[in-house]
Amino acid sequence: MGSVQKLITIPFEDAFSALKMAKSPKKLYFLMGSDHYLQKFFIDKIYDKVSIENSVQKVFLMPDDISGKDIIDKLTTIDLFNSMNLFILRNPNGLRGKVRDELVDYCQNPIAENILILVQDEYGAKNKMIKNLVNLINPISVSTPFYNKMEKWANKFFSENGFNDIPKEIIQYMVEIAGDSLNHLKNETDKISTNLNSKEDLNIQQVSQFSSWKKKLNEYEFFNLLGSRNLKKTLEFGRILVSHETTLMNLLYPMTEFFQELLFIKISRGTNSNSRRYTQLSRSVIKNIPSYASNYSSKEIISALVRLGQIDRKIKTSKINDESAITEFLYATVNNG
DSSP: OOHHHOOOBHHHHHHHHHHSSSSSOSSSSESSSSSHHHHHHHHHHEEEEHHTTTTEEEEEEOTTTSSSHHHHHHHHOTTTTTTTTEEEEEEEGGOOOOHHHHHHHHHSSTTTEEEEEESSSSSOOOOOHHHHHHSSSOEEEEEEEHHOOOOOOOOHHHHTTOOSSOOOOHHHHHHHTTTTTTTHHHHHHHHTTTSSSSSOOOOOHHHHHSSHHHHHHHHHHHHHHOOOOOOHHHHHHHHHIIIOOOHHHHHHHHHHHHHHHHHHHHTTTTTTTTTTTOSSHHHHHHTTHHHHTTSSSSSHHHHHHHHHHHHHHHHHHHHOOHHHHHHHHHHHHOOOO
């Protein structure tokens, strides 16, 4: 545990400023933290910088999708056509065996023509490989910013939509209702901005009309139906959520928490059901978790978590249709037949 506490990361703002000022990006970066907007933002900025004067290919490497040997082979193979590869290795902690040592060796002497970005959602140095990587590459924090910095991002998102000098109370309200992640904050800001004719129309009532309060209400109903295994209505609510009020990415994490809580009940067999566990699920949903857990077998819950992990990987590496994806997930998970 001591190594986790001693881990020091570079603040995102400092790393981004250094990237902007640098003539060219470094050959290695290590992003640590689970805010996927910040991950993508930083990766895209590196790509933009190197693609000005180079032919660049963005290559995603996923330990769950390809073998560790194939990952190392891709990293160490020199392109005969002299094009640059921007490798994004997600979850390096998912590598196993000697491949871990080979990744560390590569990071000690990376191929000059390419760039490797390591992306680890889980925060902290918890094993030998991660510790070795941290010693070689100072990790950059891509955790969701604290409240005061979220206000800056809210202003940025409004500015991108053509609205500047937003009243502070509106910015604070936006962070309050959607500040759990930058993706959520951006989606809410974009949604509200598309319904504005001018900044003068922006007020608390206007924000409330298009804000996530309605989403939170429908999320509560959605999880009630999901826990009760009401396929028809769960499909109806799920499709409404991802098509009108949020995105599948934003719904993915509460769904994962939901099934993790169900699995916890199964594993603990109710012995620790009253213990306080950190979760962003609403209290009303948490209160009914033991009842919902009785509607699913452990095997079904684990299968649901595997499907959610597959959706997560697809979202990060390709474009998917939110409605189709949630329909397939819910039918496979909730259908009793």
